[in-house]
Amino acid sequence: MVARTAAARLRPSYTLAPLRASRDAVSDWRDERSDRVAVAAVALEALNRPHKAAELYQQAIDDAPDLADELRPRLAALALRARITAPAQAGRATVSQRP
Numbered sequence: 492m493v494a495r496t497a498a499a500r501l502r503p504s505y506t507l508a509p510l511r512a513s514r515d516a517v518s519d520w521r522d523e524r525s526d527r528v529a530v531a532a533v534a535l536e537a538l539n540r541p542h543k544a545a546e547l548y549q550q551a552i553d554d555a556p557d558l559a560d561e562l563r564p565r566l567a568a569l570a571l572r573a574r575i576t577a578p579a580q581a582g583r584a585t586v587s588q589r590p
Contacts, residue, residue, distance in 0.1 A: 503534035510534075520547060525555035529562055536569060545569050 510531055520528055532547035548566040552559045 503537035506534040507531060507538075521550065525551045525558060528554070529558055532562075533565070536565070541569055541572065 510527055514523065520531065523531075528547050529551040532544045532551060535547065536544035545566060548562050548569070552562050552566070
C-alpha cells in the first residue's frame with residue numbers, strides 16, 4: 492500500500508480515476524474495500540478535499556483495524572489542518588463550525 496499512497500500524493504487525480512473505473516459492482520465508497528478507500532483518502536487529501544478525505548480515512552479505520560496504525564496519524568494531521576475534530580464519544584470525524 493505504501494507505493495500506492497505515494498502515487499496518490501504525487502498524482503492524485505490519476506490515482507482516483509482507475510480506482511473509480513475499476514469498482515466492481517460497487518456504487519459508493521462505503522461498499523469499497525478498505526485498502527482502496529485508504530488510497531482514495533490520500534488522493535483526496537492531496538486534492539485539498541479534507542472533509543471527504545477525513546470521512547474515508549475514518550471509514551477505512553473502522554472497516555480494517557489493521558490499517559489504523561498507518562491511517563490514524565494522517566487523520567490526526569488532517570484534523571489539525573482542516574479544523575476537523577474527532578469527538579471521543581462518537582469516534583467519528585466531524586467538522587467544527589467557525590464562529
